[in-house]
Amino acid sequence: MQGPSYYVPAAAMAAALAFKVPSLVRAWRDPLMRAVCALLAMAGLVFFFAAPPTIAKVNELTGITNFSAPLVYALLSGFSASCLVLIVNWRGGPAEQTRRVSRRWIAGYSVHMVLLVALFLLGDAPVERLRDLDTYYAKTPYIREMIVLYLMGVTVAGVTMNYLCWRWALQVHGWLRIGLLIIMLGYTFNTLYAGAKFAAVFARWAGGDWDWLSTDLAPILASVGAQVSAVGFCLPLVCQRLADSWHSWGVYRQLGPLWRELNTVAPGHARSARLLWWSSAELSLTRRESDIHDGLLALHPYFDRAEHARAHAAAVAKGSDPERAQAVADAAMLTAAVRARIADPEGKILDSFGTAEPTTAEGPRDLVRISAVLREASVAAAAPGHAALPESEVH
Template sequence: MSLVVYLAAGALALSAAVLFRRPRTTAGKPSALRNPLTVSTCVAIALGAVVFLCSAPMTLAAVNDLTGIPNFGAPLTYGLLSAYSCSLLILLINWRGGPRERVRRLVLRSIAAYGPLIVAIVVLFALADARVERLTDLDTYYANTPYMREMIVLYLLGHSAVMVAMAVVCVRWGREVTGLLRTGLRLIFVGALVDVVGFQLAKYTAVVARWTGHDLDFLSTKVAPPMASLAALICSAGFVLPRLLPAAVGHWRGLRDYRKLDPLWLRVGFVSTAPKPPASWWQLPEERLHWREVAIHDALLALAPYFDDRVRERALSAALGDGRSAHEARVAAEAAMLAAAARRAAAREEPLRTPSTYRLHATEVSGAGGLVELAQALRAPLEVP
């Protein structure tokens, strides 16, 4: 069981790391550390990972040995689970948004509710007699033990309240939104439902069975843990998907355009004087694309004195004669003029006495689209008579 729980913890930690790794210099957007939604999302997912890490039997045994207190891992795990539940509420509050004062008030109320709950869990454990170490069946083994019984019920009720509240909010909010946000809310609802039915109901049933003199421990030890892992992963996907997918699509397009600019960069890169960014393997594709755009525009500016209108006009006539559209012919002609200018610059020839004042299409439009068109035209050069 430890392996399954560790895998869930690793997946959650990776989700938090990926979400936190965002561009910090994007205009008009706060950095990750200043964005309450990003911070609350990362904290909630990271806490979920820590809960799974601490709940693994191997970790519980290590914690008990380290502290010298049998079952010390129980209040630690249950306290962290309550903190995780509180973080989910705070995340949902920040995600839903609204007036700043209202959001702040709701966040403080959540902390005020779950802070005492965590303290109560620790106090109840301290008052209980739990000398026999139980790594997998503590909830059912101590279901009838004074104070331990109350502690177990308390942490379950605290977690149940959050999951039910999340399910209700997701259903209501899902009726008001569309697109990725609705998809994310549906995933969260499914995750909450899996948690309530697969984890909490299994735990409640096993504990109540012990109260009535029956043995359904397998529900608590075999069914509940994997269901909790699955529920947490689905909920995390619901929170992360609406925020990461648009960025992932943007980075994919950035990587695609970056590679499509290779023919243009290989042709003109030697004259660019744009300062190179620090090399880093974790640099995002959009950041690389932005630097390459700047460097190429710098190179085009340096090659402008070599632009020959006669080359462009001959190429334009040839392209139109081949049946290309006006726009395609213009780009092909510009590519031919640019290729000739790059050859003269590479041969260290003198610039033209009367340089062209013509502006390339790629310099008239924003974004990488114009440069990509020019690069693709250079990939298949036009034969100029």
């Protein structure tokens, strides 16, 4: 792998981190958000500083031959710790337990990083190696131990991540399970990366030459593993976001008949408040619900409790369940109120009405039921003898 093979994923991680920074600023106390940003930062740094051109430049700037080795190995340790902390916080649980486990992983890998630097300082690596340091110094005292130690750290992280993800995947379903299985696949590649490195080092110890495993194969495995894992982390979040948006648009459309009916109370209001076409589903739904509540407030003086009671009794008599009967009664009362409001724009006959309100104790779901009743043109049948919308006007 050459420079671009490292810099492209590093740039992708940097872009993702930049996208997350505003959220991090707003939710700095959220441990999950901090863990996500730490993972993106560490992944980007690993790819950037592991690139051969960067290795050469860092060695040149520091004036220390092979200084990049402990730097990259320490960054790999930090990346391993950030992965474990992220999965612990993502899974959740008691806050104190999550913090305790996260601190243990951070503390353990912090010690690991210090040991890597100490072993490098104790060893002697006078010949600069940009791509094959692991095998070139496989028999050098202290450098050898540093190489084994960093590979052990990567292996522990890979095995632990697979274990934690597997346990969690057995307890969940849907996109989260799929995401966890993809993460496991990614960390399997990371473990294979460590295995290839170990095999090359062991071959050197035995007098053989399997350097290609470390120099050519291992970087490819690491790159694939990182990208597959990133997909696993992102997939459940993206799919959940899409599912939430799809649900919000569904509710938005279901509320259409009720929204249009109430718009007759104040013509042009909804059109003037229309959002831009690229507005999020959640914002559009919030605006539609707000318009509906404004319309209900405008109709409040015209709500007739007797109308509501008659419609409710008629719906019950027809065999409707309680929720359905309540929605039919609310819709009948609302329809009558709209008629009264249109017939009395100056409010001259308000004294003849009661002060009932549509029962919306369950929030938007009640509004959806009322909207469905209006769409099905059930109001007229549920309130015989009272003014109802003509069939052509029922939305």
